[in-house]
Amino acid sequence: MPEVVYVLINEAMPGLIKIGRTSNDLAGRIRGLYSTGVPLPFELFYACEVNNGLFVESHLHEAFGDHRVSKGREFFRLAPERARAALTLAAIKEVKLGDEIFETNEIKAEVEAAKRRGRFRLSMIGVPVGSELQLFKDPKIICTTVDENNKVNYLGDVTSLSDAAQQAHLAIGDDWPSVSGPWAWAHHGKRLDDLRREIEDQSD
Known part of the structure; x- marks a missing residue:
């Protein structure tokens, strides 16, 4: 069964990206990362289905190892476009998400307000x-x-x-x-x- 490998960005972490994988609910994974320790929600930059998620993820981590912020963490000081370009080589199909990441109107309003506070100007x-x-x-x-x-x-x-x-x-x-x-x-x-x-x- 194909897994999903993703590239996430966060306005509170300019210049950093997160490269990870999930075997089922991508929206749920992104939602779960928006915890009390993270001031702004993560946003999906790019995701795709791949045949071997662990293989693809580990090779991306190795390829961009010199940009890794901390050993053992999935954060890289790297332009998301570079990660996407590498990931597309293994893609079966792109995965896109809509408004289903944050399901309630209250959470959506909170997320949008937080993003406005952190948005680049x-x-x-x-x-x-x-x-x-x-x-x-x-x-x-x-x-x-x-x-x-x-x-x-x-x-x-x-x-x-x-x-x-x-x-x-x-x-x-x-x-x-x-x-x-x-x-x-x-x-x-x-x-x-x-x-x-x-x-x-x-x-x-």
Whole structure:
């Protein structure tokens, strides 16, 4: 019976991903990780069915071992797009989830409020309106910030940071279903996600 190997992200852990596996209920697994010790819920970045979950998971952990945060834990300081690219090599089919992760309206409202508190905003890192951002993978591709949140002008259209990132990566041949805007775009040569982490480290 195929197992599911997944890549999770968490707004409270910028720059980190969790690579794991489950043999049955993926939504239940994600729900179970949202405990009192975790300030924000995990989000599914990518998951797929594979023939041998233990084999695939262990090889992913070994391949990205130099990015592992702590021995014996499933957390890696790694762009989720890299983990997805490796995982698709073993995929039988992609697994997607909808609103069934958090079942009650009360929990859904709590989760959405928590995500809003932790969500990345350009104002967090002091990028002025009108600034040029460069695609980290191809700095010749640019967009321009239009407000202090996450709206940018890309090819004449005002859209979100992440949507612009997905369009830009699609233009250079990366057929990805989603892209993290703060990971994809850079300001003065540094990823926006790295700039946020530097500021957060200074405030600790």
